Amino acid sequence: MIALREVTKRFGATVALDSVSLDVPPGSTHVLLGSSGSGKSTVLRLILGLAAPDAGTVAVDGVVVDAHSRDRLVARMGYVVQDGGLYPHLTAVDNVTLAADAQGWSRERIAARVAELAGMAELDAATLGRYPRQLSGGQRQRVGLMRALMLDPPVLLLDEPLGALDPIVRAELQDQLGQLFAALAKTVVLVTHDIREAARLGRTITLMTAGRVVQQGTFADLVDRPADPFVRQFLTAQTLAASAAPAR
C-alpha cells in the first residue's frame, strides 16, 4: 500500500508537486500519466525516499517515508529507469546480481534466481554475459527489470521504462510487462507519457499536469468522464498523433 497525502514539493521557486494525494492498493498497477515536467517522476523519487516532501506525507505500508525509515523501506522496492540505468562497467548478469551479492546470498541461490528471472525476461546466458553497450535497448530494459526484481521486492517503481525504445519493441514489451505484473502480483507504480501504455498496463491511472493531479480513475473513466477540458485535450492530442503516424 502506497499513500501520498497532500504532498507538495518545490525545487527553488518551481513547484514540482502541488498538494498531490494518491493511493495504490497492494498488488495493483497504477500509472502516473503526464507530459514531461508534470511532476510524475518526482512522485517516484518521493516514494523511494530519494527526495523529501516540503509538505504532506508519503507512506509505504503505513510507515511514513523519512530520513530514518527510508533505508528500511527501500528494501521493499525495485526501481527501473529509462534505458535500464545499467552500470556500464559490469556485465548484464553482474548488474542483476549486485544487490543479492550485497545481501550475502549464496552462489547457488543467486544462480537459481538469475535462471528464473532470465526465463521470465527471455534473455539467454550469452546475452547476460555481455556489457550494456553490447545490448539492444530492449535487452537493456529487460536486464534493468531483472535487476529490480532480483530480491523479489513487493513494490516495483518504473520511470518511463520503455521510453527509449522504438515503437515495435515498445508494444511487444508492453504486453510482456502487463502479463508479468499480473503474474507477480506486485504493487506497481509506472510513470509514462504514453496513453496507450497507460491504457494497456494501468488498472488505475493518475493524469498529472504542472504538478497537479487532474483526474484519477480507470482508462474508461478518463475517456468517458473527463474531469476537465485538459483531459480530453491530452487524450485527443496523443491519439491524433498516433493515428497520423505511419502504421506500425
Next chain:
Amino acid sequence: MRARGASALALLAALWAAPAAAAPDGVIRVGSKSFTESYVLAEAIAQVVEQVGEARAERRVGLGGTGLTQRALESRAIDIYPEYTGTLARVILKDPALDTVEKLRARLEPAGLTVSGSLGFANTYALAVRSEQAERLGLRTIGDLARHPELRAAFSSGFLERDDGWPGLRARYGLGLNRVEVMEHAVTYRAIASGQVDVMDVFSTDGQLERLRLRLLQDDRHFFPDYSAVLLARRDLIARFPRTWNRLREVFEGRLDGARMARLNAMADLDGRPVPEVAAAFLGGGAPTAGGGRWPALLRELAGLTGDHLLLVLISVGAAVMLGVPMGVAAARYRRAGQVELSVIAMLQTVPALALLMFMIPLFGIGKGPALIALSLYALLPIARNTYAGMMAIEPTLLEIAWVLRLGRLRRLLRVELPLSAIAIMAGIKTAVVTTVGTATLAAFIGGGGYGTLIVRGLALDDTVTILAGAAPAALMALAFHALFELLDRAVIPRGLRA
C-alpha cells in the same frame, strides 16, 4: 589486486629501507657538497675508511650546500665530510674571530663535533676574469674592477648572499658592477669562456682556471678570510673508530698543497677521470678495485642508480596513490571540505620541487626518506584531483540506483564509484608517474640518490657525458613507465568502459 599492490609496495619499501635504517654499527657515512673538490676529498676519505677496515664506508655525496651538510651531520645522516675553516667560522658558527683550527675545535666540541688539522691548502673565494680581457683592461686587483662597472658578473647563489661574499666584498672595495646575475658555477664557466660573462666567483684551487685561461684578481685588501680545508667529523666517530680517525689525520693533514689540489680537481674536471680514480691517485694506490675504464664504471653505477630511481618513483607514487585516491574520494563526498583539501594540495604543487625538497630537511633530515616524502606530496595533486573529477563525473542516477540496491557505502565505492572513475584515476596516476620520474632527479640534492646523482655530479664536474648519463636514462624511464601504464589500463579499466 589493490591489496596485493599495496602489500608489495610495503614490502619493497621495507627491503629498501632496511640497509639505510638507523646507523648500524661499523658504518662511517661520508658526505660531501656538490662540487668537484668536495667529491674528491670525500671519496678519498671513504677509500681510507675502507683500507683501514674498521668500518664500512657509505657515501652520501653531492649534498646541495653548507646548510644541508650541517643538518646531515647533526642528524647523524653523515659522520664526516670535508669543510673549510672560513665556512665553519662564518657560516656555521657565525663567529669570524675563530681564525685558527684550535679555536674552531674548542668551539665545536660542545656540539659533539671536531675538526682535523688543516689539509695543507686553502680554497678561498676569488674573483676571476679572462686573461686576455685582464691584459686589455689592465685588471690585476679586485679594486681595478671599480673602474669598469660595465663588466658583467655572474656569482653563485651562496657567494651572492654570504657576508664574506659579494655584499662584503662590494663594500670593502667600493665596487659597483651594473649587471650581477645568479648562476651555478658549472654554467658560469661555460658562460665566461664564451664571453657572455666577464667576472665570476671561483675557488682558488679550481681545476678549470688554467684550462680556461682565467686570471685570479688579487685580494690586496685581504677581504677573503682563510678557507683552509679540514675534515669535519662527529666526535663519536673518533670514539668508535679511533684507528680510522688516526689514519685519516695521517693521510690528510698537511699533505695537500694548493697546486696539488688544483691538479686533482683538473683530473676530474678536465680529464674526465672518475672521482674514485682521482681519489686513488691522491692516496697513491693507483686505481681502486672497481677499475676497468670510465664506461664500465659508469654503467655499473648506472645499474645501481636505476634501481634507486625506480624505487624512488614506485614508492612515492605508490604512497601518493594510497593517499591521493582516498583524498579524491573524500573531496567528492564532502564538497566544501573537499575544495579546501584540493586547494591545499594544489598549493603544495606550486612550491618549486627543489624548494619542497629543501623544506623536508629541517623536518626529516636528508637521504631517501625526506626525498620520498617530498616526491609523494608532489605526486598527490594529479591523483587526488583526477579521482575527484572522476567521481564527480558519475551520473547521479547511477549513484541513486546504488542506494536503492542497498549496496552499502564500501561496496558502492569499490564496485561502482571507483570502477566508473577508473579512466580518470589512471590518467592521474600516469601523469604522476611520468612527472615523478623527472622530479626524482632532484632528490640527489638532498642525498636521495637516483639518476640525479649523476646529473648533480656532472654539473659539478662540468661533464656533459655524466649529465647525460643521468638525464637520458631518466627520459627513457619516463617513456617506459608511460608504455607500461598504457598496458596496465587494460587490467585496471573495466572492459565495459573501454572504447
